[in-house]
Amino acid sequence: MAEKPKYILAIESSCDDTAAAVLINDKVLSNVVARQQIHEEYGGVVPELASRAHQQNIVPVVDVALSRAGIQKEQLCAVAFTQGPGLMGSLLVGSSFAKSFALALQVPLIAVNHMQAHILAHFIAEEGFDKPTFPFLAMTISGGHTQIVRVDSYFSMEVIGETTDDAVGEAFDKSAKILGLPYPGGPLIDKYAQTGNPKAYQFTKPQVPGLNFSFSGLKTQILYFIQKNLKEDPDFVKNNMEDICASIQYTIINILMDKLKIAVKETGIKQVAIGGGVSANSGIRNTLKEAEKKYGWKTYIPKFEYTTDNAAMIGIVGYHKYLEEQFNDASVTSKARIEL
Template sequence: MITILGIESSCDDTAAAVIRDGILLSNVVSSQKVHESYGGVVPELASRAHQQNIIPVVHEALKLAGVDKDELSAIAFTRGPGLMGSLLVGTSFAKGFSTALQIPLVDVNHLHAHILAHFIKAEGEDKKFPAFPFLCLLVSGGNSQIVLVKSYKEMEIIGQTIDDAAGEAFDKCAKVMGLGYPGGPIVDKLAKEGDPSKFKFNKPHIQGYDYSFSGLKTSFLYLLRDEVKKNPNFIEENKKDLCASLQQTIIEVLMDKLYKAAKDLKIKDVAVAGGVSANSGLRQAFEDYRLRYGWNIYIPKFGYTTDNAAMVAISGYYKYLDNDFCSIDAAPYARLTV
């Protein structure tokens, strides 16, 4: 039996999960509410909270899995990218725990892990996995990429944002409207009651499969500026329509490039991953494209869209099978692409 403990601490969620022979036994996440009043994640506060949470979270994950620490085969941890202070907490704990137990250490790329979340399987679950090679739209607050996934280990970015990420566009536009943090889920909720065709925003014209969201964001801000001059209550009176129109535009930009890549590469297996994959409009767009173009689509469970340790554990499991371990002196990294 191969039993992997996964540890995730790249941003503001402290998480631990246990996977045995590819089957998820537990997945525990402790979220940090302290950042809400600041309108964004405060790195120093995040790292302090990780220090407080990591031991209880790991203990709970092992307890729920019914696994003793001596049964573990390896410790998998998020090495990066992410906030350096947060990563250091998870990395240090993983190193200490693996040394104490005298078991291997497996480093995991956070972005790879989001993609490999599609291979997480629960006990008794009849689940179909994407067939290699497949395309994955990786969308979050920090990343908007189209990734050609050739195997569990070989992944190639064929398109990415040249400026802002899709999640960043959601959050910044929501902040300007005074909707709170994180803005993406709030926009999604309000958009369900709005008219997506009410307002038109700038769509970028970028070559290839790359994205750009800065122009869209700027056109959104200019619209608010001009309309609020005429009517101080414009945002409040049009909040739902603004959210629906913004969301629709972002989704159209994302899907247009993804469709182009799938068509050019003649790939039918298409997945989505990352925090923005929880967006209901994007999920519906994938369903629409499945019906229209015959795609085999893979949409993660909501629990696997945001940062979690199950995706780290499954990534660690496949690396363990390849004897792909890391040394005890491996340092975390704040920035790295797929």
């Protein structure tokens, strides 16, 4: 007798995107994201505004996810949600809804670590995308995190390197702000970098021991570099935007790749996967593909829609936790900070 399919509803509300997805086993039936535009005028995410927007968005987003999946809520086997890390107010909206919905449907509730979800997004069944085999190295790069993780199984992971200050996404966004680009600036640096000379300007890479990262010094260096050149030429940024962005991006990618090379050498693991919002960056994707040929690595780059915050990645963790009956009761609490 064929195994009964598992329908998982997943909810993601860790920052400023309200997302819901429905999975049948490891396959995505729907993946809906409501983005919050209001933060753009403030140049960054405003936590209070984010949680209010989640309250407005969550019911319609879940409704659309169920509708697009073509299933009734009564068919759901479990409700998975982001427990953390993230903004506390935003997390509470998602967890409160998930708890109520699971209770009403009398189905299991599954709490998911957001960073674990970025890594396990590679296990979503997608045509043309291979799944890594264990063990592999995962580099999670986003607005709030920069980590190198050794992944031995779905639920056995060890952080072997991480940032000691700013995350890589923050370095991109703050560099963009220095250049007068609107928020979120990371994708704009990527866009301008594609037509610039990556070796036009040189920035010093921080000397951080081991597998850890640091980006605060680079950010300060970029600020002083821009201030100095603007004094000499008020149109410096405007006239050299592509080259400046290409040089910044080239430096950041080199910092990431240097650490990844050390991690591969130290662990002997040549399977490398990336995840998190910054893995959407075209420069990082291209460099990783080149590394596959250059160093004999096997690299895994997620489908674009699974790089930024989304609920499908929460759903795939939910599915694997469901198989192992790793359920939570209503006393489970949201956590702004949570270890992998």
